[in-house]
Amino acid sequence: MKQSKFVICIDNSEYPVSLEIRKIYEALTDANANQSGQIRVIDESGEDYLFPEACFVDANLPKEILAAVVKAA
Numbered sequence: 001m002k003q004s005k006f007v008i009c010i011d012n013s014e015y016p017v018s019l020e021i022r023k024i025y026e027a028l029t030d031a032n033a034n035q036s037g038q039i040r041v042i043d044e045s046g047e048d049y050l051f052p053e054a055c056f057v058d059a060n061l062p063k064e065i066l067a068a069v070v071k072a073a
Helices: 031-035 063-072
Strands: 005-009 024-028 038-042 048-052 056-058
Touching (some): 031 038
Antiparallel strands (some): 005 024, 005 056, 024 038, 038 048
């Protein structure tokens, strides 16, 4: 099973329709995006798009909460 990573939006000033401040988003692995300072995130539309990494921080969810979030997704 692929490990899910979750991030919290801390800046949506350039993307107010696509992202909500303080919301947890699922981040997808994308090595090319990471090399260019971006992160691939499933946004409010339900699709994945690239956003600047600076818009997010790692959610660092405890294992129990991570398991619950992954099941809900």
